[in-house]
Amino acid sequence: MRTTLDLPEKLLNEAMKVTHTGTKTAVIVKALEELVKDKRKIGIAPSTS
Template identity: 75%
Template sequence: MRTTLDLPENLLNEAMRVTRTETKTAVIVLALEELIRKARIAELKQFKGKIELDIDLDNLRARR
């Protein structure tokens, strides 16, 4: 999908540099994917301590 954006050039250039991304499109796609990933993690964190799991981590990790 084509979209016209007015982005700060210095911000876009720095994002490309730190992510070692070669195109503007790639760095924007990467930023959107990262934003979605972080939002999903934040949603999962609300369940911390609220779900009872009967799991033996040592057994799962094959430690005895």
């Protein structure tokens, strides 16, 4: 899915460095996966399975 986002460039670049991801898409996907995983761990988000 394509979408347009207005993200802080400095934060995005830092996230790419610390996660060793080569693309903006990859770092955003990784961040979303981690967010969902963390929320499920503490019982905030329901499982999708």
